[in-house]
Amino acid sequence: MPSSRxxxxxxxxxxxxxxxxxxxxxxxxxxxxxxEVFARVLRGVEDLLASVLRTxxxxxxxxxxxxxxxxxxxxxxxxxxxxxxxVVSTFSGDERAHRDLLDALERGADYDGAFRxxxxxxxxxxxxPLYPTLRGRLPKGGRWFDVRGQVFRNEPSDDxxxxxxxxxxxxVYVGEPEGxxxxxxxxxxxxxxxxGGLGLSVSALPATDPFFGRTGxxxxxxxxxxxAKVEVHGPTGPSSPTTALASVNRHRDHFATxxxxxxxxxxxxxxACIGFGVERIGLALLWRYGIDCSEWPASVQExxxxxxxx
Amino acid sequence: MPSSRxxxxxxxxxxxxxxxxxxxxxxxxxxxxxxEVFARVLRGVEDLLASVLRTxxxxxxxxxxxxxxxxxxxxxxxxxxxxxxxVVSTFSGDERAHRDLLDALERGADYDGAFRxxxxxxxxxxxxPLYPTLRGRLPKGGRWFDVRGQVFRNEPSDDxxxxxxxxxxxxVYVGEPEGxxxxxxxxxxxxxxxxGGLGLSVSALPATDPFFGRTGxxxxxxxxxxxAKVEVHGPTGPSSPTTALASVNRHRDHFATxxxxxxxxxxxxxxACIGFGVERIGLALLWRYGIDCSEWPASVQExxxxxxxx
Numbered sequence: 001m002p003s004s005r006x007x008x009x010x011x012x013x014x015x016x017x018x019x020x021x022x023x024x025x026x027x028x029x030x031x032x033x034x035x036e037v038f039a040r041v042l043r044g045v046e047d048l049l050a051s052v053l054r055t056x057x058x059x060x061x062x063x064x065x066x067x068x069x070x071x072x073x074x075x076x077x078x079x080x081x082x083x084x085x086x087v088v089s090t091f092s093g094d095e096r097a098h099r100d101l102l103d104a105l106e107r108g109a110d111y112d113g114a115f116r117x118x119x120x121x122x123x124x125x126x127x128x129p130l131y132p133t134l135r136g137r138l139p140k141g142g143r144w145f146d147v148r149g150q151v152f153r154n155e156p157s158d159d160x161x162x163x164x165x166x167x168x169x170x171x172v173y174v175g176e177p178e179g180x181x182x183x184x185x186x187x188x189x190x191x192x193x194x195x196g197g198l199g200l201s202v203s204a205l206p207a208t209d210p211f212f213g214r215t216g217x218x219x220x221x222x223x224x225x226x227x228a229k230v231e232v233h234g235p236t237g238p239s240s241p242t243t244a245l246a247s248v249n250r251h252r253d254h255f256a257t258x259x260x261x262x263x264x265x266x267x268x269x270x271x272a273c274i275g276f277g278v279e280r281i282g283l284a285l286l287w288r289y290g291i292d293c294s295e296w297p298a299s300v301q302e303x304x305x306x307x308x309x310x
Numbered sequence: 311m312p313s314s315r316x317x318x319x320x321x322x323x324x325x326x327x328x329x330x331x332x333x334x335x336x337x338x339x340x341x342x343x344x345x346e347v348f349a350r351v352l353r354g355v356e357d358l359l360a361s362v363l364r365t366x367x368x369x370x371x372x373x374x375x376x377x378x379x380x381x382x383x384x385x386x387x388x389x390x391x392x393x394x395x396x397v398v399s400t401f402s403g404d405e406r407a408h409r410d411l412l413d414a415l416e417r418g419a420d421y422d423g424a425f426r427x428x429x430x431x432x433x434x435x436x437x438x439p440l441y442p443t444l445r446g447r448l449p450k451g452g453r454w455f456d457v458r459g460q461v462f463r464n465e466p467s468d469d470x471x472x473x474x475x476x477x478x479x480x481x482v483y484v485g486e487p488e489g490x491x492x493x494x495x496x497x498x499x500x501x502x503x504x505x506g507g508l509g510l511s512v513s514a515l516p517a518t519d520p521f522f523g524r525t526g527x528x529x530x531x532x533x534x535x536x537x538a539k540v541e542v543h544g545p546t547g548p549s550s551p552t553t554a555l556a557s558v559n560r561h562r563d564h565f566a567t568x569x570x571x572x573x574x575x576x577x578x579x580x581x582a583c584i585g586f587g588v589e590r591i592g593l594a595l596l597w598r599y600g601i602d603c604s605e606w607p608a609s610v611q612e613x614x615x616x617x618x619x620x
């Protein structure tokens with residue numbers, strides 16, 4: 001790490017990350033491959049999150065990077081975030097259609113017509129595919145879930161802290177309204193302690209989602225007034241003072257109503273989640289301690305990779 | 311596990327997997343969520359593969375589930391496997407286009423026109439995005455890579471051993487032709503030993519890829535004659551006697567020529583890989599030992615989760 005990190009330009013930091021093989025550009029803005037150090041850091045971060053957040057009551061769910069497109073419709077995601085959405089298109093043509101496709105590719109011509117939208121979309125948030133699986137009545141006290149997934153947001157950027165495809169680690173509660181509020185408060189406190197305990201300068205900030213269009217600006221203002229979203233911010237590089245490393249979201253009965261989930265008492269359930277951006281936490285650590293993780297403070301290494309002597 | 315496993319119907323086995331929460335259907339054929347046991351088994355399998363296959367010479371790469379669509383064109387994937395391909399479509403319309411999209415969704419009407427193909431596709435094989443990053447001259451002796459990724463194959467099926475989205479673990483060699491041949495032979499022997507060592511009844515079978523169309527049938531026959539693909543088969547359930555758990559692929563100079571990778575001597579490089587289907591190995595273990603992994607033989611548990619007492 002250069003000693004003048006404070007004065008570093010955003011492009012210099014990317015040069016350090018790429019030059020060291022920590023991140024590898026793939027030719028698409030926002031899509032990065034990870035080298036050994038980054039892979040190791042992200043695994044350490046996920047394991048630490050699991051060891052701190054996962055209690056015996058928490059149920060584990062893993063979702064693949066694709067999900068049913070109707071979930072995006074029913075949850076209102078396509079209404080609020082069409083610009084961030086990725087839908088999977090597939091080819092089901094015959095040999096003639098295939099020849100036309102290859103011909104278009106050779107000529108650099110448009111080949112949209114060869115593909116049709118499939119019933120699958122890319123995963124928008126690790127917890128979104130969870131809700132449709134919970135249809136019905138919950139036990140008293142609700143349920144907790146440890147959900148990890150690779151998610152997609154169509155916002156191409158050269159800033160590695162704003163990836164198009166990234167890992168999300170979520171802890172989700174679905175149950176009574178008070179349970180959801182308690183979950184949101186407790187997880188926010190835990191996140192601040194956990195990330196602060198790694199030596200990161202973090203703070204909680206009220207936040208809004210990047211809703212689409214003019215209606216979206218109204219929705220964002222409603223969200224802010226309701227205190228429905230709080231982000232945990234910290235520095236991840238020189239491109240902006242801080243980046244959201246995690247966010248706590250109170251959904252009220254939004255998902256439960258959309259997917260017919262009711263409490264033990266038969267009322268619409270409430271949900272709340274905390275979502276961690278795993279790559280962003282990794283970048284925050286690299287920015288804080290340097291790109292050689294064997295040189296990081298022993299206390300940080302011990303938290304990320306317990307029992308492993310470097 | 312029913313004792314009459316031999317006579318079990320395919321649907322009964324799926325019922326056992328789903329009833330126990332090992333696999334969770336998502337509403338799209340071939341897209342399954344994983345419960346705690348399956349997540350634990352898959353992690354154990356990946357860790358075991360890494361501990362056996364990864365030597366100090368092996369470089370780690372992790373690729374996200376999306377990649378540049380041109381890689382699929384340049385590598386010949388769209389020529390050979392258009393039917394398995396998923397391309398990402400995105401929305402970049404204005405507020406009027408957005409209203410039309412929502413209206414079409416409400417009416418259950420076609421909304422293909424609202425989305426356009428993006429420069430991204432779903433990852434076709436864990437190793438495909440690697441080759442474009444290797445453009446140029448290799449060191450003498452070549453390079454080895456440990457690559458893991460979530461890959462997509464558009465072949466919807468109700469058989470959990472044939473998922474649309476799954477984890478692939480690959481060990482890839484790129485370098486001299488003799489190195490590639492040696493890698494393929496060595497990895498095949500290691501895979502048979504490793505999977506056999508878990509108590510799975512595995513065998514090596516010459517194989518072909520599911521090429522598209524009539525030309526594809528010719529390509530498959532050429533592939534078979536050249537011995538370019540060998541699969542390691544084992545039982546994963548009652549739906550078919552055996553399933554490919556891993557495959558060894560000799561690419562010759564196919565990828566190296568497509569992506570301008572040359573040996574230290576300046577000749578076209580050769581590549582070879584072994585790819586493991588992580589979910590399939592997990593299913594093979596569940597089918598062999600039952601869905602309660604705490605009841606598995608101690609020797610198997612110790613290999614998957616060393617040092618962890620259940």
